[in-house]
Amino acid sequence: MSVKIALAGNPNCGKTTLFNALTGSNQFVGNWPGVTVEKKEGRLKGNKDVVIMDLPGIYSLSPYTLEEVVARNYLINERPDAIINIVDGTNIERNLYLSTQLIELGIPVLMAVNMMDIVEKSGDKINISKLSERLGCEVTTISALKGTGIMKAAERAVALANAKKAAPKVHKFAVKVENVLTAVEDKLGSDIPEEQKRFFAVKLLEKDDKIGEQMKKVPDVSAEIEMLEKEMDDDTESIITNERYVYISSIIGECYTKAGKETLTVSDKIDKIVTNRWLALPIFAVVMIIVYAVSVTTVGTWATDWANDGVFGDGWSLFGLEIPGIPVLVEGALEAIGCADWLMGLILDGIVAGVGAVLGFVPQMLVLFIFLAFLEACGYMARVAFIMDRIFRKFGLSGKSFIPMLIGSGCGVPGVMASRTIENDRDRKMTIMTTTFVPCGAKLPIIALIAGALFGGAWWVAPSAYFVGIAAIICSGIILKKTKMFAGDPAPFVMELPAYHMPTAGNVLRSMWERGWSFMKKAGTIILLSTIVLWFLMSFGWMDGSFGMLEAEELDYSILAALGGVFAPLFAPLGWGDWKMAVAAITGLIAKENVVGTIGILFGVAEVAEDGAEIWEQLAASMSAVAAYSFLVFNLLCAPCFAAMGAIKREMNNIKWFWFAIGYQTVLAYAVSLCVYQIGMLCSAGAFGIGTVVAFLLVIGFIYLLFRPYKESTTLKVDMKKAAMGIK
Amino acid sequence: MGTIITAVVLACVVGLVIRKMIQDKKSGKSLQCGCDCAQCGGCGSKK
Numbered sequence: 001m002s003v004k005i006a007l008a009g010n011p012n013c014g015k016t017t018l019f020n021a022l023t024g025s026n027q028f029v030g031n032w033p034g035v036t037v038e039k040k041e042g043r044l045k046g047n048k049d050v051v052i053m054d055l056p057g058i059y060s061l062s063p064y065t066l067e068e069v070v071a072r073n074y075l076i077n078e079r080p081d082a083i084i085n086i087v088d089g090t091n092i093e094r095n096l097y098l099s100t101q102l103i104e105l106g107i108p109v110l111m112a113v114n115m116m117d118i119v120e121k122s123g124d125k126i127n128i129s130k131l132s133e134r135l136g137c138e139v140t141t142i143s144a145l146k147g148t149g150i151m152k153a154a155e156r157a158v159a160l161a162n163a164k165k166a167a168p169k170v171h172k173f174a175v176k177v178e179n180v181l182t183a184v185e186d187k188l189g190s191d192i193p194e195e196q197k198r199f200f201a202v203k204l205l206e207k208d209d210k211i212g213e214q215m216k217k218v219p220d221v222s223a224e225i226e227m228l229e230k231e232m233d234d235d236t237e238s239i240i241t242n243e244r245y246v247y248i249s250s251i252i253g254e255c256y257t258k259a260g261k262e263t264l265t266v267s268d269k270i271d272k273i274v275t276n277r278w279l280a281l282p283i284f285a286v287v288m289i290i291v292y293a294v295s296v297t298t299v300g301t302w303a304t305d306w307a308n309d310g311v312f313g314d315g316w317s318l319f320g321l322e323i324p325g326i327p328v329l330v331e332g333a334l335e336a337i338g339c340a341d342w343l344m345g346l347i348l349d350g351i352v353a354g355v356g357a358v359l360g361f362v363p364q365m366l367v368l369f370i371f372l373a374f375l376e377a378c379g380y381m382a383r384v385a386f387i388m389d390r391i392f393r394k395f396g397l398s399g400k401s402f403i404p405m406l407i408g409s410g411c412g413v414p415g416v417m418a419s420r421t422i423e424n425d426r427d428r429k430m431t432i433m434t435t436t437f438v439p440c441g442a443k444l445p446i447i448a449l450i451a452g453a454l455f456g457g458a459w460w461v462a463p464s465a466y467f468v469g470i471a472a473i474i475c476s477g478i479i480l481k482k483t484k485m486f487a488g489d490p491a492p493f494v495m496e497l498p499a500y501h502m503p504t505a506g507n508v509l510r511s512m513w514e515r516g517w518s519f520m521k522k523a524g525t526i527i528l529l530s531t532i533v534l535w536f537l538m539s540f541g542w543m544d545g546s547f548g549m550l551e552a553e554e555l556d557y558s559i560l561a562a563l564g565g566v567f568a569p570l571f572a573p574l575g576w577g578d579w580k581m582a583v584a585a586i587t588g589l590i591a592k593e594n595v596v597g598t599i600g601i602l603f604g605v606a607e608v609a610e611d612g613a614e615i616w617e618q619l620a621a622s623m624s625a626v627a628a629y630s631f632l633v634f635n636l637l638c639a640p641c642f643a644a645m646g647a648i649k650r651e652m653n654n655i656k657w658f659w660f661a662i663g664y665q666t667v668l669a670y671a672v673s674l675c676v677y678q679i680g681m682l683c684s685a686g687a688f689g690i691g692t693v694v695a696f697l698l699v700i701g702f703i704y705l706l707f708r709p710y711k712e713s714t715t716l717k718v719d720m721k722k723a724a725m726g727i728k
Numbered sequence: 729m730g731t732i733i734t735a736v737v738l739a740c741v742v743g744l745v746i747r748k749m750i751q752d753k754k755s756g757k758s759l760q761c762g763c764d765c766a767q768c769g770g771c772g773s774k775k
Contacts (some may be wrong), residue, residue, distance in 0.1 A: 334730070338731070524745070
C-alpha cells in the first residue's frame with residue numbers, strides 16, 4: 001500500500017526543489033512565483049512505496065486563483081496521507097497563514113522550515129520547538145537547495161502518515177467565532193468526515209462559493225453568518241482572516257527573533273538599482289542586448305560556425321584529427337553501397353540539408369537558453385515582470401501578462417496556455433494575441449541566419465528582433481485598448497519578488513538541456529518529414545511540357561516553385577517576392593524552424609550542384625539587407641506555427657476570436673514589414689514608388705491609432721428585446 | 729541493391745517517426761511544440 005505525501009506551501013518557497021531532491025525528478029525550477037501550475041507526482045528515492053505530490057504554490061486555501069483550486073481540490077478529494085508544509089524561513093510570518101489552514105484539514109502535517117541556511121546567515125533565530133507547540137504539528141528545518149535535512153523530513157512525514165494521526169487543533173478563534181463554528185459543524189452532514197468538519201465550517205462561514213461543490217448537501221448557515229457579522233461588525237471572511245493574523249502575530253512574537261535592526265538585505269540593495277523608476281528599463285534593455293548579442297553573435301557564432309561548417313559541413317579537426325562532416329560521411333556511405341542518385345539527392349539535398357540547417361543553430365540556442373535559465377533562476381525575470389507592469393499598465397495590460405511572454409520566449413504554445421492564469425477575460429485575450437510576438441526558441445535560427453548571412457553577424461540584429469517583439473506587444477496594447485473590445489482598467493497585479501540567489505549549475509544546465517532537447521526532437525520528427533515533402537515538391541515538376549524529375553538548376557519549374565509563385569507576388573511589396581522566400585515563410589507555419597530548413601534545402605541544393613558557394617552567400621545574393629530584415633520582421637510577427645495557433649484556438653475558445661487574433665497578427669506583420677522595406681529602401685537607395693506612399697500612409701495610420709484619444713462611452717446602449725425578456 | 733536497402737531504411741525511419749508522433753499525440757504529449765508536457769511548467773493543460 002503506497003503512502004501519499006503532498007508538498008504544499010506558498011509560491012516560490014522551494015517545493016519543486018524539494019520535490020526534485022526527494023524524487024530525483026527533473027521538474028523545472030524557476031525563481032519566480034507560479035512556476036508550478038499543476039500538480040506533479042514522483043516517488044521517494046529509496047522508498048518507491050511513497051508517492052510525493054508537488055502542488056502549485058498557494059497563499060491560502062481560498063479559491064481565488066486556478067492554482068489554489070487545483071491544490072485545494074487535491075487536498076480535499078484525494079486526501080493525501082500526510083502534508084509536508086514547506087515554509088520559507090526568511091518570510092515565516094506570511095507563510096504561516098496557509099499553515100493554519102492546512103492544519104484544519106485534518107490531515108497529518110509536518111512543517112518543513114526551508115532556507116534555514118539563509119536564516120542562520122542573517123543571524124535570525126527560529127524557536128522550532130516553541131513553533132511546533134504553538135501550531136500543534138511537528139516542525140523540522142531543511143535547506144532544499146543544499147539538501148540538508150530533507151530525507152529526515154521525508155522520514156518524519158512517512159511516520160506521520162503511517163500513524164494516521166492528524167495534528168491537534170491548537171488554534172482557537174475568539175469565543176464568539178468558536179461558538180458559531182461549533183453550530184455550523186453541527187449542521188454538517190455525515191458525508192463530511194469528522195476531522196474535516198472544522199475546515200468546511202470555516203469555509204462556509206467565509207462564504208466560499210466553491211466549497212459547496214465539494215459537499216453532497218450544503219447546510220444553510222446564513223443565520224450564523226448574520227449573527228456573527230452583527231456581533232463583530234464586520235464580514236465573516238474578514239473576521240476569520242483577522243483572527244488568523246492575530247494568532248500568527250502571537251506565534252511570531254514567541255518563536256522568531258530578528259538578529260538586529262531591520263536592515264536592507266542584499267536583494268533589497270540590488271532592487272534599489274534594478275527596479276529603480278528610471279534605471280529599470282535601461283538595465284533591462286542592456287541585459288537583453290547582451291543576452292541576444294552574445295547568443296547569436298560572439299560565443300553563439302563560434303559555436304554555430306563549428307556546427308554549420310564542421311559537423312554539418314566539410315568536417316572539423318579535433319586535436320589535429322580530421323573528422324569529416326555528416327554530409328561527407330553520409331555521401332561516402334551512400335556512394336559505397338551504390339545508392340541511386342535520386343535517393344542520394346533526397347537524403348543529402350533534402351533531409352541532411354534541411355535538418356542540418358536547423359540543427360546547425362543548436363549551439364546558439366543552447367547559449368541563449370543558458371542565459372534565460374540563469375536570469376529566471378536568479379530572480380531577475382520576476383523583477384522584469386514588476387518593471388513591465390509599470391509600462392504594461394499604461395496601455396491596459398498588467399505585469400501578469402509578462403509571465404506568458406516570459407514562457408513564450410522558450411515556446412509559444414506553453415506561453416499561450418500560461419495566459420489562462422489571468423483572471424480578467426479582456427487581459428487574457430489580449431495576452432494570447434500578443435504573446436507570440438516575443439521571439440520563441442524556434443525563431444532564433446531565423447534571426448541567426450539573417451544576422452549571419454545578410455548583416456555579416458552584426459551584433460545589433462538579434463537584440464533588435466527581441467525589441468521588435470516587445471514594441472509590437474506595447475503598440476498592440478495601446479491600439480487594441482482603445483477599441484471597445486478591450487477597453488477598461490487592467491486587473492491589479494500582485495507579485496512577490498523572490499530573493500536573488502545564485503542558481504545552481506545543475507538547475508541552469510537542466511533547463512537549457514530540456515529546452516534544447518525539445519528543439520532537437522522536433523528537428524527529428526516534424527522538420528524531418530517536412531524536408532522530405534519539400535524535396536519531392538522541389539525535385540519534380542513540368543518542363544518542356546512533360547512532368548518529371550528536375551535537375552538542380554531547373555528548380556524554377558518545380559511543383560514547389562509553382563505553389564510558391566502563387567503567393568510570391570503578395571510578398572513582393574515586402575522586398576522578398578522570390579518564390580523561395582515565399583515558400584520558406586509559408587512552411588514556417590508548420591514549425592518556425594522550417595523557415596531555415598526550407599532555405600537550407602532551396603539554397604543549399606545549388607551548393608552541391610553548381611558552384612560550391614555557401615548557402616549563406618546564395619541567400620545574401622538573392623535579396624538586399626533591407627528585404628532580409630523585412631523578411632525577419634514578418635516571420636517574427638506573423639501568425640505563429642500551427643501548434644501555437646491550436647493553442648490560441650483552445651484558449652480563445654471562440655472561432656471568431658481565434659480568427660481575429662490570427663488576422664491581427666498577420667496584418668500587423670505585413671504592415672510593419674512593408675514599412676520596414678519601403679522606408680528602408682527610400683533611406684538606403686532613394687527608391688520611391690507606390691509602395692513608399694502606402695508605407696507612409698500606414699505609418700500615419702499607426703500614429704493615429706496610437707495617439708487617438710480614447711473616448712469612454714457616454715451613452716448606455718440597452719438591447720430592449722433582451723431587457724424585456726429579463727423582466728418577468 | 730544499395731538503393732533498395734537505403735529506401736527501406738529511410739521508409740522505416742519515416743514510419744517510426746510518424747508512429748512516435750501518433751503515440752505521443754495519443755498519450756497527451758505535445759508533439760506540436762516539441763515540449764515534454766511532463767517537464768514543462770508553463771502549460772496548465774492537464775487538469
